[in-house]
Amino acid sequence: xxxxxxxxxxxxxxxxxxxxxxxxxxxxxxxxxxxxxxxxxxxxxxxxxxxxxxxxxxxxxxxxxxxxxxxxxxxxxxxxxxxxxxxxxxxxxxxxxxxxxxxxxxxxxxxxxxxxxxxxxxxxxxxxxxxxxxxxxxxxxxxxxxxxxxxxxxxxxxxxxxxxxxxxxxxxxxxxxxxxxxxxxxxxxxxxxxxxxxxxxxxxxxxxxxxxxxxxxxxxxxxxxxxxxxxxxxxxxxxxxxxxxxxxxxxxxxxxxxxxxxxxxxxxxxxxxxxxxxxxxxxxxxxxxxxxxxxxxxxxxxxxxxxxxxxxxxxxxxxxxxxxxxxxxxxxxxxxxxxxxxxxxxxxxxxxxxxxxxxxxxxxxxxxxxxxxxxxxxxxxxxxxxxxxxxxxxxxxxxxxxxxxxxxxxxxxxxxxxxxxxxxxxxxxxxxxxxxxxxxxxxxxxxxxxxxxxxxxxxxxxxxxxxxxxxxxxxxxxxxxxxxxxxxxxxxxxxxxxxxxxxxxxxxxxxxxxxxxxxxxxxxxxxxxxxxxxxxxxxxxxxxxxxxxxxxxxxxxxxxxxxxxxxxxxxxxxxxxxxxxxxxxxxxxxxxxxxxxxxxxxxxxxxxxxxxxxxxxxxxxxxxxxxxxxxxxxxxxxxxxxxxxxxxxxxxxxxxxxxxxxxxx
Numbered sequence: 001x002x003x004x005x006x007x008x009x010x011x012x013x014x015x016x017x018x019x020x021x022x023x024x025x026x027x028x029x030x031x032x033x034x035x036x037x038x039x040x041x042x043x044x045x046x047x048x049x050x051x052x053x054x055x056x057x058x059x060x061x062x063x064x065x066x067x068x069x070x071x072x073x074x075x076x077x078x079x080x081x082x083x084x085x086x087x088x089x090x091x092x093x094x095x096x097x098x099x100x101x102x103x104x105x106x107x108x109x110x111x112x113x114x115x116x117x118x119x120x121x122x123x124x125x126x127x128x129x130x131x132x133x134x135x136x137x138x139x140x141x142x143x144x145x146x147x148x149x150x151x152x153x154x155x156x157x158x159x160x161x162x163x164x165x166x167x168x169x170x171x172x173x174x175x176x177x178x179x180x181x182x183x184x185x186x187x188x189x190x191x192x193x194x195x196x197x198x199x200x201x202x203x204x205x206x207x208x209x210x211x212x213x214x215x216x217x218x219x220x221x222x223x224x225x226x227x228x229x230x231x232x233x234x235x236x237x238x239x240x241x242x243x244x245x246x247x248x249x250x251x252x253x254x255x256x257x258x259x260x261x262x263x264x265x266x267x268x269x270x271x272x273x274x275x276x277x278x279x280x281x282x283x284x285x286x287x288x289x290x291x292x293x294x295x296x297x298x299x300x301x302x303x304x305x306x307x308x309x310x311x312x313x314x315x316x317x318x319x320x321x322x323x324x325x326x327x328x329x330x331x332x333x334x335x336x337x338x339x340x341x342x343x344x345x346x347x348x349x350x351x352x353x354x355x356x357x358x359x360x361x362x363x364x365x366x367x368x369x370x371x372x373x374x375x376x377x378x379x380x381x382x383x384x385x386x387x388x389x390x391x392x393x394x395x396x397x398x399x400x401x402x403x404x405x406x407x408x409x410x411x412x413x414x415x416x417x418x419x420x421x422x423x424x425x426x427x428x429x430x431x432x433x434x435x436x437x438x439x440x441x442x443x444x445x446x447x448x449x450x451x452x453x454x455x456x457x458x459x460x461x462x463x464x465x466x467x468x469x470x471x472x473x474x475x476x477x478x479x480x481x482x483x484x485x486x487x488x489x490x491x492x493x494x495x496x497x498x499x500x501x502x503x504x505x506x507x508x509x510x511x512x513x514x515x516x517x518x519x520x521x522x523x524x525x526x527x528x529x530x531x532x533x534x535x536x537x538x539x540x541x542x543x544x545x546x547x548x549x550x551x552x553x554x555x556x557x558x559x560x561x562x563x564x565x566x567x568x569x570x571x572x573x574x575x576x577x578x579x580x581x582x583x584x585x586x587x588x589x590x591x592x593x594x595x596x597x598x599x600x601x602x603x604x605x606x607x608x609x610x611x612x613x614x615x616x617x618x619x620x621x622x623x624x625x626x627x628x629x630x631x632x633x634x635x636x637x638x639x640x641x642x643x644x645x646x647x648x649x650x651x652x653x654x655x656x657x658x659x660x661x662x663x664x665x
Contacts, residue, residue, distance in 0.1 A: 031055075034064055040142075045072035061087045073148045075112030082106025086133075097137040102130040119306075120177040128169045135162040149299055153248045156241050160202030167196040187216040202241035209234040229272030229280075238263035243292040252294040258336045258364075262290040276350065283344025290337055296366075297334025301327065318408045325405035329398040333366035352379040366398025380437065383444070388433020393453065396425045417542045421460040428453035438474050443493055445473040456503070458540035463504035470497045472521070485575055486523070495521030504535060510557070511535040523568035531557030532639055554639040559631040559657075569623045592617050606651065608659035615661035626664055631657040 031053040041048035051066030067081040081104050088100030109123040136158060174189040191212045198205035213230040243259035246252045270282040305327040310316040316324065340363075345356040357375020361368050376387035403421065407414050434447035448470040454462035472495040475487045486494065497519035504511045516528040532554050539550040577587035599613040612629060619627040637656050645653035 034062075041069060043142075046070060047072075059087060060089045061085060062089055071151055073151055077151075078108075078110040080106070080108040091137060092134075095137055096134060098134040099130075100132065102133050104128045122175040122177075124173045125169045126171060128167065130164050130167050132165040133162070134164070148303065149248055149250075152299070153245065156202070156245050156248070160241055160245075162199060163201075164199045165197070167199065169194040185216070185218050187214055189214045202245075204239040205237070207236040207239065225275045227272065227274050229270060231267055231270050233268035234266070236262050236265045246294040247292055247297055248299045249294065250298075250300075253298055255294040258291040258293050260289060260291045260336075262287075264288050265290065277348075278350075279348040281344070281346045282342060285340075285342045287340045288338040291335070293334040293336065295334070296330050302331065305331070318410075321408040322405040325401045325408065329366060329401040329405075332363070332398045332401065335363055337361070337363040354378045363397070366396065368392070368395040368397055371395055382437035382440075384435070385437070386433065386435040387431070389430065390432075391430040392426060393429065394427035400425050417460060420542050423454065423462055424457060424460055427455055439476060441474040441476070443474040445471065447471040458504075458537055460542065461540040463540055464502070466501045468499045470495075472496070486571065488575055488578070491522070491571075494523075495519075497521070504540070506537060509533065509535050509537075511554075512557075520568070522566060523571060524566055525564040527562045529558075529560040531559075533557050552638070552640060556633050556637040556639045556642050558633070559629075561629040561631075562626060563619070563628075564626040565619065565624055567623075569620055573620075588620065592620050595620065606655060606659075608657075608661075609651075609654050612659050612661040615663050618663045622663075624665065628660075628662050628664075630660040632660070633657055 034050065034053050038048040038050055047068070047070040049066075049068050050064050052064075054063045055061070062085070064084040065082070067079070067084055069079045071077040083105045085103045086099040086101075087103070090098045092098060105127050107123075107125040107128055109121075111121045112119060141154075141157075169191075170193060172191040172194050174191070176187045176189070178185040178187075189212065191209050193210035194208075196204050196207050209231075210233060211231065212234055213228070215226065215228040218225045218227065238260075239262055240260055243261035246255060246259050265287040267282075267285040269284060270280075272280045274280070305324065310320050340361050342359040343357070345359065347354045355375070355377040356373060359373055361371040363369075370391055370393055372389060372391040373387065374389045376385070376390070378385045403418065403425070406418060429450075429452050431447055431450040434450075435444050436447075438445045450467075450469040450471070452465075452467050454465045456462060456464035472493060474493050475491055497517070499515050499517040500513075501515050502511070502513050511532040513528070513530040516530070517525070518527075519525040534553050534555045536550050536553060539547055539554070541547045541550070573584050573588045573591065576582075576591060577584045580587060580590070582590070595613065595617055599609075599616075615627060615629075619625050631654075634656055642653055642656065645656075
């Protein structure tokens, strides 16, 4: 028994000694491998150091203290970690390193963007925890160079080989310093409960922040102004680093494909306070389908744009402005936003609140498909203003920036072709539900709808236009003569409905005004259709001489006119009766006689013209009728000559048409 006990004690001693000996060996090996990893960083010209390295075999825990690194890039990136601990470490194969949990404390990151721009960023996190980590046991490839592009590519490639169930930080503090003409502008951010979930293959399923706040000290007019704000929750879903890698890869400089970076980004309620009592609130924001286009958004170009920016506080030269606007145009062409929406925006000012129900837009190829503002509620000195919806259609932001760069030199005025070229940047606008005060009237102007579209461009000139509008508003005696008559007749408001269209067809070389409809509520509805033939493509020219020469070839086509009386005839009769102090019956008869007398000078012996005059007389005699006129050319009628004839000899002009006239209820 004694021998057994002695043997057992000897085995324990030997085993214990072997364990500590093996642990010492493993610790030495761990320290050696950590130092080798840091040596790889130093080999690129960067600085990298660490403190004590320890390893606990029982818990498979490795600890590295006092990590510090500074990149060789200019501007440099500095990283400090007070303590790094990996628990439950293992090496499933020689190329992979795994840990149940990785914890880092005392993290500080300092970086700059642009040596000349002088933007500085500092991030601090008391603690970061990574769960279920698995990644490369070492660098996957040597760092090609210490340049910012290669460092970022190296980091993203390593990230793409990492998996983790989560990365969390209870809090992160950030400081952004921006130089200004009157001193540095400093913005401090605080993020609470930052979490990244399901990291794999360079993707992050979700990134969430429970709360984010900021404060900023802005130098203005020799004074320091403070602003601050807070977000109640932020989230980004389905991040894919492929888009960022493509942006950093010179081999993809001609790649026109869009790579999705985020499926969706959301921001919760946001509040902010500004000087002079201005406050802002936003209920939320959503951005869907954010992508990057490598051919237009290469990282070196982006950095070059920042580096070439004039120093803060200085006025850029026209050449610098042109260069900056051109680069910004390229950046817009490199971004893709499927849909973006800002909801419930309120701005409180000393002059009253401004509210917006929503702002919506999308972006692709540097063009906003639609930019819409909905539910605007504001105040003016004359009273409240409401806009149900205002939208710009197909706004070409990139081309607008490039065109603006051509106008950046105040000594060079834009040429006519440049001004006309502005039509190419926008395809239309829409306004709905506008209520606004009019002069000193208590009755507001109501714009139910106003829709303007153009397109089918011939060079910079649209050959297709459509305008429709429906509105009501008060009448004022100081308005044009037509409205004065309506006011005198007792009308205090009017409803107007317009529908105007024009289009050129290249095949038959025809230009048609259709529809042409004007409705004045309670007065009349007028519609027309006018066609022109032999309209050459060269007519759409910004050269007035060329356009005039081409206009000589245009021929008049059929003209159709329709006038429906909805109360206008009775209004005219009543107004005539008041001014002449006669009965309405006498006034109506006098108007009919005046029409006959005036027409005798122009109708001559033209039976068609006589029929038209008779139809007009019947139109006045019997209210609520529709007067229809149709003029069909009797052969080729040059349009310019016809216009001149109407001014000098109306009878000769009418003689070139077959006139059909009729009235009916």
